[in-house]
Amino acid sequence: MSNAVWEALAATPLQEVLRRAVVVDDLAEVAPVTVPGARRLAWNDGGGQSAVWYFAEDGRALLLTFDHESELNLYAEEEFALQESFYEGVPAPLVDLVRDRPENYESLNLTDPESGRTIHYAGGAFWYDGTRWHVADGLADHCGREGLDLFGESGFDYCLDVYRLGRDFTPEAVVADRDEDGCYEDEKEKEADLPVVREVFARHGRGR
Incomplete structure (x- = not known):
């Protein structure tokens, strides 16, 4: 699977990914969200695109991306079952971070009409097993069946640009x-903005 941003993410130590996510979260002025068992950090462009990171206490991580103009935007159609299928292959404890949770700006809920259970919508679902990153099997399978550009339609490339992976x-x-x-x-x-940005970087120099 060849993609420059994906390869840059794979080559970046998780602690550095965390540092960048912390800085970007602060610069984007994203309100903190309490998630048991993980640290949630996010970015949005104010126009319907977002990246959401969950850094779990056990060293694993979950990354969700979303592009509201994408073929993978299932929120408007309220397609709960299809959205849930995108998470197939992701370990259950990571999926639990986005199941039956309150909504927030970056992540609204889709609801199962039968059980009433909810799950956060996402066009892209990616996870880290403690050693390497994976594309969620369900997402990859759907894109393969539909002939969709996984990284483009999921918003992966656009949403991760702000993190400058593989670049200074x-x-x-x-x-x-x-x-x-x-x-x-x-x-x-x-x-005038440069010293403001420098202060944010200085505050999170160690990714904390």
Whole structure:
């Protein structure tokens, strides 16, 4: 499975992935969510795309991505069974982190019409076993059957761009990306943002 961002994620130690997730969560001003047994960190672009990380206490991790314009957006259709199938192959304790949990900005619930149980929607489901990352079997199977670009349709590439995996992750690089995205009205605003971003990096220098 060849994808530059996937390969960069696979090559990045989990502690460094955690550090980047902590910094991005802070920069995105995402409200903390309490999840028993794991640390949840997230990013959203304010327009319907998101990345949500669960770093479990046992050293495993779950990553969910979402692109609201994707063929993998099942929320509008309320397709609970299909959404649940995307998590097939993910260990049950990791799936439990998103099952029957309160909704939040990045993760709304789909509800089983028969049992009333809920699960967080996600276009992409990926997990880390303590050694390496995996694509959820159910997601891979669905994309294979439907002929879908798994990394593109899941929002994986777009949603993980902000973490700069495989690239320098510094305040200067973050500000440069923001400038390229048109986030600043002028050079003065850009210069004013740099010390703010530097302070966030300094606060989380060890990924804590």
